[in-house]
Amino acid sequence: xxxxxxxxxxxxxxxxxxxxxxxxxxxxxxxxxxxxxxxxxxxxxxxxxxxxxxxxxxxxxxxxxxxxxxxxxxxxxxxxxxxxxxxxxxxxxxxxxxxxxxxxxxxxxxxxxxxxxxxxxxxxxxxxxxxxxxxxxxxxxxxxxxx
Numbered sequence: 001x002x003x004x005x006x007x008x009x010x011x012x013x014x015x016x017x018x019x020x021x022x023x024x025x026x027x028x029x030x031x032x033x034x035x036x037x038x039x040x041x042x043x044x045x046x047x048x049x050x051x052x053x054x055x056x057x058x059x060x061x062x063x064x065x066x067x068x069x070x071x072x073x074x075x076x077x078x079x080x081x082x083x084x085x086x087x088x089x090x091x092x093x094x095x096x097x098x099x100x101x102x103x104x105x106x107x108x109x110x111x112x113x114x115x116x117x118x119x120x121x122x123x124x125x126x127x128x129x130x131x132x133x134x135x136x137x138x139x140x141x142x143x144x145x146x147x
Contacts, residue, residue: 035054035055036052036053036054036055037052037053038051038052039051039052041067043067043069048067048068048069048073049065049066049067049073050064050066050067051063051064051065051066051141053141059081059082060079060080060081061079061080061081061082062077062078062079062080063077063078063079063080063139064076064077065077065139065140065141069098072098072099072100073098074096074097074098074103075095075096076093076094076095076096076097076103076137076139077093077095078091078092078093078135078138078139078142079092080145085130086145087130087131087145088107088109088133088145089108089110090107090108090109091106091107091108091133091138092104092106092107093105093106093135093137093138093139095137097119097137101119103118103119105118105119105135105136105137105138107133107135109127109131109133112126112127112128113125113126113127114127114131118135118136118137119136119137120136132145
């Protein structure tokens, strides 16, 4: 989905308002610690889920996201590789969506060619400038990458 969001933003922005950072980096001694950011998802003041993003030593970002809304809610892992300007050049999300439907979503940009596949579409496009992929089942962390 290489386009702007509308209804998705209306759903995700309230989710972002419910996320609160809870800790910083950690790791085993002797090896560089991956940078880690943790958020807690609050629903009516109660913990309902979390999002943890780790930046691996090789630069890959691994984001786990889940929340529980009366038995519904996503549980996903997304792996990002960033290119120039911090824009993702590859992204893969696996797990289950809000309705517990399996998710296997992919995006890749190689040179000027972008390709993607998710539950709603399978496409590719030649690009002549910067572009940002907004996943169908991606975590709120995608929006953080836009800043």
